[in-house]
Amino acid sequence: MKKGNLHNINDPGFKTPENYFESFEENFMKKLEGTESIPNLNDPGFTVPKDYFNLVDDEIFNKLNKDDTPVISLNSRKPVYYIAGIAASIVLILAIFINKPFGDEISVEMVEAYLEDRDLSSYELAELLLDSDLLEEDFVITETSFEEDNLESYLLENSEIELIIE
């Protein structure tokens, strides 16, 4: 064989099995029959009423020409959700403002009126006082000194002998 002359190489060199082309048609027909063994598989089996496709155009245009206003479904829950949301927001806002502590807005007069209303005794008020509230400068000490007689009568009237002994 001559070496290297490409234009002399006309045969690609492939080979086929023996009797391939003779048996090709027979094998092909068998395969075709195999797919035909399940007829109608490409057809889903659905049918339509007679003249349906001729009549459907007019039905569509009738619906389009009808009232064009959007239909609001009565069963729609959307308005209910919106209303619930608005109501919840209002309740939340009211709750914030009603529960806001008065703090700086409470006047002294209001406190005095409250205390008078409560009818607290001086003993109850004293209980509420903390040591830090009792500052010496808040107390006015008069020059008046206690007379012994006055002190004795006070002690006799206002105290109990047991407490004095203790």
Place this chain on the structure above:
Amino acid sequence: MTDESKFILRLKDPKSKEAAFRELLQLYKERLYWHIRKIVISHDDADDVLQNTFIKVYRSIDKFKGESKLFSWLYRIATNESITHINKNAKRLHINNEEQKTYAIDNLTADVYFEGDEIQLKLQQAIASLPEKQQIVFNMKYFDEIKYKDMADILETSEGALKASYHIAVKKIETYLTSN
């Protein structure tokens, strides 16, 4: 300007809208009907959904910007309307979508508008056993022979995912048919 672009302009122009819309109906109503029917099963439901689809198309044609083919847009609306319809039916019957589809298939033998034989009924049952998306992909590929490229546009899913979906659907259907 392409023929489709001109057609879309005619659909949007109030003067020519009605005439153009009638042409649109002629071009697409049957194809869309069969696509819808395979999803919702019964003729009455398919009729409702087909009409709703075209009404929606008529009312929102001005919003169509031509980013996809008109055909893909129509199919997408039809698919979504079909699924919405199934959801509504399922809710009304207090069942889920799969049960609703099975219920529809079970009623097929009594359906006047079903002339399928046993194998066709079995195939519908097999399809109904698939997840919803696989059902739609299978129907579009097997019965409608829609190209994956167009299907990707309609269903807004990648071609690869659709091919995988179809392949899995076919395997499941084969298993269902051989075991039933």
